[in-house]
Amino acid sequence: MAQYRVVSGSVALITIQNPPVNALRAAVREGLFNAIKRASSDPQVRSVVLSGHNGTFCGGADIKEFGNVSLPGPHLVEVFQLMEDLVKPVVAAIEGFALGGGLELALACHYRIGHSKARVGFPEVNLGLFPGAGGSQRLPRLVGVPAALDIIITGRHVAAGEALKLGLLDKVIDQNTVDAAVTFAKSVEGKPLDNHRLGNRPCPPLENMDAFFEEAMKRVHSRARGAVAPITCVQAVRGAATLPFHKGMELEKMLLGTLFNSAQAQASQYCFFAERAGARWSMPSGARWDTCKAKPIGTAAVIGLGTMGRGITVALARAGLSVVAVETQEHQLAEAQRAVSRMLKGGGRVSYSPDLQAAAEVDLVVEAVFEDMAIKEKIFKQLSEVCKPGTLLTTNTSTLDIDRLASCTRDPQLVVGMHFFAPAHIMRLLEVVYGPRSSPEAVATAMQLGKRMGKVSVAVGNCTGFVGNRMLKPYLEQANFLLEEGATPELVDAALEEFGFPMGVFKMSDLSGLDVGWRVRKEEGLTGPGVTAGQPMRIRHSRRYSPLGDLMCEEGRYGQKTGSGWYLYDKPGGRVARSDPWLRNFLEQYRARHGLVARRISQQEVLERCLYALINEGFRVLEDGIAASPQNIDAIYVFGYSWPKHRGGPMFYASQVGLARVLEGLNHYHQAHPDVPHLEPCSLLRRLVASGSPPIDKWSEVVKGHRSQL
Numbered sequence: 001m002a003q004y005r006v007v008s009g010s011v012a013l014i015t016i017q018n019p020p021v022n023a024l025r026a027a028v029r030e031g032l033f034n035a036i037k038r039a040s041s042d043p044q045v046r047s048v049v050l051s052g053h054n055g056t057f058c059g060g061a062d063i064k065e066f067g068n069v070s071l072p073g074p075h076l077v078e079v080f081q082l083m084e085d086l087v088k089p090v091v092a093a094i095e096g097f098a099l100g101g102g103l104e105l106a107l108a109c110h111y112r113i114g115h116s117k118a119r120v121g122f123p124e125v126n127l128g129l130f131p132g133a134g135g136s137q138r139l140p141r142l143v144g145v146p147a148a149l150d151i152i153i154t155g156r157h158v159a160a161g162e163a164l165k166l167g168l169l170d171k172v173i174d175q176n177t178v179d180a181a182v183t184f185a186k187s188v189e190g191k192p193l194d195n196h197r198l199g200n201r202p203c204p205p206l207e208n209m210d211a212f213f214e215e216a217m218k219r220v221h222s223r224a225r226g227a228v229a230p231i232t233c234v235q236a237v238r239g240a241a242t243l244p245f246h247k248g249m250e251l252e253k254m255l256l257g258t259l260f261n262s263a264q265a266q267a268s269q270y271c272f273f274a275e276r277a278g279a280r281w282s283m284p285s286g287a288r289w290d291t292c293k294a295k296p297i298g299t300a301a302v303i304g305l306g307t308m309g310r311g312i313t314v315a316l317a318r319a320g321l322s323v324v325a326v327e328t329q330e331h332q333l334a335e336a337q338r339a340v341s342r343m344l345k346g347g348g349r350v351s352y353s354p355d356l357q358a359a360a361e362v363d364l365v366v367e368a369v370f371e372d373m374a375i376k377e378k379i380f381k382q383l384s385e386v387c388k389p390g391t392l393l394t395t396n397t398s399t400l401d402i403d404r405l406a407s408c409t410r411d412p413q414l415v416v417g418m419h420f421f422a423p424a425h426i427m428r429l430l431e432v433v434y435g436p437r438s439s440p441e442a443v444a445t446a447m448q449l450g451k452r453m454g455k456v457s458v459a460v461g462n463c464t465g466f467v468g469n470r471m472l473k474p475y476l477e478q479a480n481f482l483l484e485e486g487a488t489p490e491l492v493d494a495a496l497e498e499f500g501f502p503m504g505v506f507k508m509s510d511l512s513g514l515d516v517g518w519r520v521r522k523e524e525g526l527t528g529p530g531v532t533a534g535q536p537m538r539i540r541h542s543r544r545y546s547p548l549g550d551l552m553c554e555e556g557r558y559g560q561k562t563g564s565g566w567y568l569y570d571k572p573g574g575r576v577a578r579s580d581p582w583l584r585n586f587l588e589q590y591r592a593r594h595g596l597v598a599r600r601i602s603q604q605e606v607l608e609r610c611l612y613a614l615i616n617e618g619f620r621v622l623e624d625g626i627a628a629s630p631q632n633i634d635a636i637y638v639f640g641y642s643w644p645k646h647r648g649g650p651m652f653y654a655s656q657v658g659l660a661r662v663l664e665g666l667n668h669y670h671q672a673h674p675d676v677p678h679l680e681p682c683s684l685l686r687r688l689v690a691s692g693s694p695p696i697d698k699w700s701e702v703v704k705g706h707r708s709q710l
């Protein structure tokens with residue numbers, strides 16, 4: 001786990017060996033501990049170089065070990081202290097990355113040499129933690145408080161060049177890092193080390209320290225959205241700035257104790273693995289990620305250059321593809337060309353055309369036109385005629401039937417959905433939607449392309465809204481019902497924002513445009529002139545229906561773009577939402593017209609009704625086999641719908657709340673609202689509760705048993 005050999009006559013070269021990222025699991029900690037002791041007592045050794053196997057220094061503590069109540073083997077703090085106290089110089093040779101405990105290890109060395117492509121950082125905050133093995137105390141002593149706090153709070157990866165400027169690295173080189181570190185180690189043999197032991201150094205002084213930390217704490221509180229780890233980062237760094245090292249270490253230990261087994265830390269760490277779980281996709285046919293080969297893709301066409309098409313063009317170009325961007329409306333094409341060039345800052349290989357023929361020779365097409373089945377069908381038919389045989393035809397539809405589009409083509413097995421999220425060049429999620437006729441090779445190719453674009457890609461089955469939008473529907477529906485019953489958009493949004501969403505449901509609708517849902521409801525036959533005549537306004541298909549969104553659109557209130565929606569904005573396109581007296585009036589009149597009596601609605605009811613309805617649909621998605629696992633659903637919600645990471649995604653949240661409690665809540669609300677089928681607990685949830693509410697990683701066994709009985 002930690003290889004030891006003496007090189008160049010006097011240098012102990014210790015190499016961490018724990019693929020794939022050299023995480024510091026118990027055996028590694030033990031190996032390091034023993035290797036340092038050996039170097040200490042080896043008379044031949046006058047210096048030490050610490051490196052990682054296979055071009056990777058160290059990815060930090062082993063996150064998989066964190067579930068253990070007491071971690072086996074020597075504690076990281078103990079290993080790092082032993083290293084810092086060594087009387088022989090220790091040089092870290094950093095290749096690849098030194099992250100989390102990996103960087104803490106490097107900070108316990110006396111010198112740090114990095115390869116120019118190396119990256120360092122403290123991503124613990126993303127895991128609901130902070131650098132709690134000495135990192136929060138050593139880094140500020142090396143680079144100063146402001147730089148250290150920034151690195152610790154953001155969790156960002158710092159490139160070698162910047163790390164050198166900050167003084168985090170002593171040297172950056174382009175050649176073999178270990179060889180350079182060995183040469184360097186020999187040059188410092190016998191030299192005094194005291195100033196290189198960060199634990200011995202005071203923190204560089206900071207003017208207006210109180211004001212600095214107060215300001216930092218305010219900023220963190222306003223951005224953390226209920227996450228505790230970022231607040232702890234500030235507290236720990238403040239300790240480094242004000243306390244002697246050993247006292248700072250005591251504070252760090254105490255703070256880590258409050259986080260280590262917390263619900264937020266568990267949720268964040270679950271998200272880390274859920275993000276990666278999507279790569280191991282499977283289809284109901286049994287096709288899997290490890291048995292299907294992706295087709296090589298070098299060229300792509302994007303059809304339709306609205307907001308989504310432009311973002312997709314940028315994402316594909318940034319992934320190194322040569323892209324043909326097609327838009328039949330000339331003025332839109334010129335505008336898109338300017339916008340895409342701006343986003344790509346002159347880089348990327350993109351050509352533009354008003355003619356679909358330009359897609360004739362590409363390997364893959366992403367259709368991103370208006371959300372209208374008839375238009376999309378026409379385009380798929382044309383593409384099938386125009387494109388060379390074997391071209392993968394994909395659609396960015398957010399709700400429509402992939403199989404119906406496939407049936408317009410010559411080769412339905414080459415059709416899949418690639419559902420991007422706006423803005424497509426920034427949002428990490430990609431839903432790859434397979435229809436009953438999509439080939440495993442087509443799915444593998446879309447998944448592989450998602451990876452190239454840096455997306456969290458999740459393969460899902462075909463149904464209206466797929467996974468994300470299907471689950472969103474009952475959530476939105478509950479929010480509207482709550483308005484009818486007496487809530488305001490402000491009350492609903494405040495509850496959801498306090499839960500951790502960056503934006504409540506009504507602010508989000510205003511941002512994405514109320515007309516989008518209106519159009520979908522018209523397509524679904526829920527609203528529109530021919531539909532409403534003679535029908536009770538609040539019932540559709542024998543179920544409760546809220547026409548509030550339709551009425552808003554009829555008033556021309558589409559949200560931010562028109563300057564008013566659920567909120568008022570200072571101008572069309574304005575961003576700052578203000579309460580709108582018109583809306584209060586409108587809601588009062590609406591309730592009066594329908595004989596509804598407004599009641600007081602608590603934040604708890606808002607959360608339970610909106611979130612439980614969404615979660616319930618998540619169970620149905622699992623039950624129907626549309627998502628392969630709860631982890632996939634959670635990745636979709638965290639990376640596509642900004643579900644707070646420290647809550648772990650909707651399905652993980654349900655497991656933390658307790659499945660029995662979610663079931664009880666749904667039963668309660670369904671009894672109160674029997675005309676709302678989305679509140680009726682689904683049978684998978686009932687079965688899970690009846691099976692004793694197993695942990696989330698065991699749900700699949702109940703799902704499988706359930707499916708075999710269908």
Ligand SMILES: CC(C)(COP(=O)(O)OP(=O)(O)OC[C@H]1O[C@@H](n2cnc3c(N)ncnc32)[C@H](O)[C@@H]1OP(=O)(O)O)[C@@H](O)C(=O)NCCC(=O)NCCSC(=O)/C=C/CCCCCCCCCCCCC(=O)O
Nearest residue numbers: 021023059060061062063064099100101123132257260276
């Ligand atoms: C950038 C990466 C390192 C590499 O990226 P990439 O090349 O794309 O590869 P991936 O697909 O991401 O990863 C490959 C597989 O490796 C797995 N992996 C990666 N990192 C780790 C890890 N650190 N541990 C375990 N496994 C890891 C990954 O899951 C992949 O496998 P699979 O596909 O899922 O099967 C990238 O991987 C990355 O960013 N990694 C994470 C880096 C990171 O976050 N590091 C920080 C970890 S936390 C840490 O180091 C320190 C925490 C501080 C406290 C620690 C103290 C511990 C003991 C305290 C006990 C105190 C108790 C107190 C209570 C009391 O007092 O009572």
